[in-house]
Amino acid sequence: MTPLITEVCSAQNIPSPVVFGATILGIEATPVTNFSHDAGTPYSVWTKSQFAGLNFCNVSVTYTHPGRGDEIHVQTLLPELDNWNGRFLGASGGGWSATLGLLNLIPAVDAGFAVADTDAGAPVNSLSSESWALLSPGNPDIARLDTFAGQALHEQSIIGKSITESYYNQAPAYSYFAGCSQGGRQGNMLAQRYPEDYDGIAALAPAINWSQFFAGMFWPRQVMYELNYFPQPCEVLAWTAAATEACDKLDGLVDGVVSRPESCSFDPFSLIGTGYKCDATSMTFTTKGASLVNAIWTGPRDEEGAFEWYGYPVDTNITSVVASTTCDTTGHCEIRPWHLPEDWLRLWVAADPDFNLTNMTRLEYTELAHAGLNHYDSIIGTRDPDLSKFRDLGRKLLSWHGVADEYIPVNGSLDYHGRVHELDANADDYFRLFLAPGVEHCLPGVGPYPTNVMQTIMDWVEKGVAPEQLVAQNVSMIDPTTGELFGQGNRTEGMGRPLCLYPLEQEYVGGDGDQLSSFRCVAR
Structure with a gap:
């Protein structure tokens, strides 16, 4: 016993x-x-x-x-x-x-x-x-x-x-x-x-x-401070919705997921002067709004416009953290504090708990970003x-x-x-990367979520079965007590969407968008 x-x-x-x-x-x-x-x-x-x-x-x-x-x-x-x-x-x-x-x-x-x-x-x-x-x-x-x-x-x-x-x-x-x-x-x-x-x-x-993406996390806030423009979340979400609608179909399936952000050529400046709804209120897209989201999507640049790091894809919910504001009943908005990048720049790089991050010039922001890389890359990069x-x-x-x-x-x-x-x-x-369109940071999003990843790495290590694709599922179809799809037998056979071994990418070939057979992996 x-x-x-x-x-x-x-x-x-x-x-x-x-x-x-x-x-x-x-x-x-x-x-x-x-x-x-x-x-x-x-x-x-x-x-x-x-x-x-x-x-x-x-x-x-x-x-x-x-x-x-x-x-x-x-x-x-x-x-x-x-x-x-x-x-x-x-x-x-x-x-x-x-x-x-x-x-x-x-x-x-x-x-x-x-x-x-x-x-x-x-x-x-x-x-x-x-x-x-x-x-x-x-x-x-x-x-x-x-x-x-x-x-x-x-x-x-x-x-x-x-x-x-x-x-x-x-x-x-x-x-x-x-x-x-x-x-x-x-x-x-x-x-x-x-x-x-x-x-x-x-x-x-x-x-x-580490240093590049932490400075990049702060970049949307830096741009808001430079523009002196702090939009309501509904405005930023309207920009996101417009870009998503324009680029959703690039993979052949309109499902609210941008699978090919690198092919998205949406220009936010083309919407300046057009209208959108903020709850029940009619609003107009502005030049400052276009400048802000364009900067967030294209990523940090120095004072001369040279590349510093990558931005966020157009269907990312940037209002959740990187461009998060809180507004009063009059529509006046302020940036919501966020410790992750602020701690890095203020406490670790500037090493000054009183360092003011709200009034940096572009040069000062860039120098701070570079200092973080120089000081800490060998430790935590x-x-x-x-x-x-x-x-x-x-x-x-x-x-x-x-x-x-x-x-x-x-x-x-x-x-x-x-x-x-x-x-x-x-x-x-020995190193395989897969992209999950529509998936948020470690958690499910609009897109289907990768499943059985632990078994996949075990099969690779113990049986030599190298994964050619991962399978992602609509989380609403997963039983939280078992981790398996609801239903039995043929009802669930073939369900899911393939996540392709990078640099291959997902392409819709027709049929049910929840079936593996409706997609193929193709070269970029």
């Missing part, structure tokens, strides 16, 4: 992990039974979003790096022996956090993985680094950023796998890492800097090119295209990126993909 979780989940049964450069401060083990969790919606590699009846052992390891004065926690959740699939998974973070806690841990336990996360010594589930960025004004905590960016991820894998082996008296047969956004950056960091840690990595919508050691170890890296990503422009992933392939024309053997 298999021992109960309550009988075997004890810190006394788990030897202290050995981590070079670290001192273990304590180990705690807590049995958890009949646990339930509702994630609300599919996230990252997981399709199922409601979980119940889980039993697992929660082992928490606290450690420090002598001389740094830090305290880091690695949490490892271990399913019952009969439910363990023999594999280990490193869980990831988001925003300014190294972990998202239950959002990434519980789906993994439900799927049978022993899973570990790390807080990297930073607050959990935070979109701000304000509490830990500065040792004092003018002095960013570089050592802590370095720990957060990479070192703690490596230590997470060492500790998590050590705990797993001790608990089951057996090393995991395979180790994986999965994450989106910050988690996608973490996955890429592991492939670049610690390629020995994981057999397979799913790094989705990755926050790589995570854009090294040399994956040769990762390749030589036989590892696999899979990524998808939502084309309508409202946080991280999809072209940053295309840029990285191109640079990897410049070094190795055969990089598809």
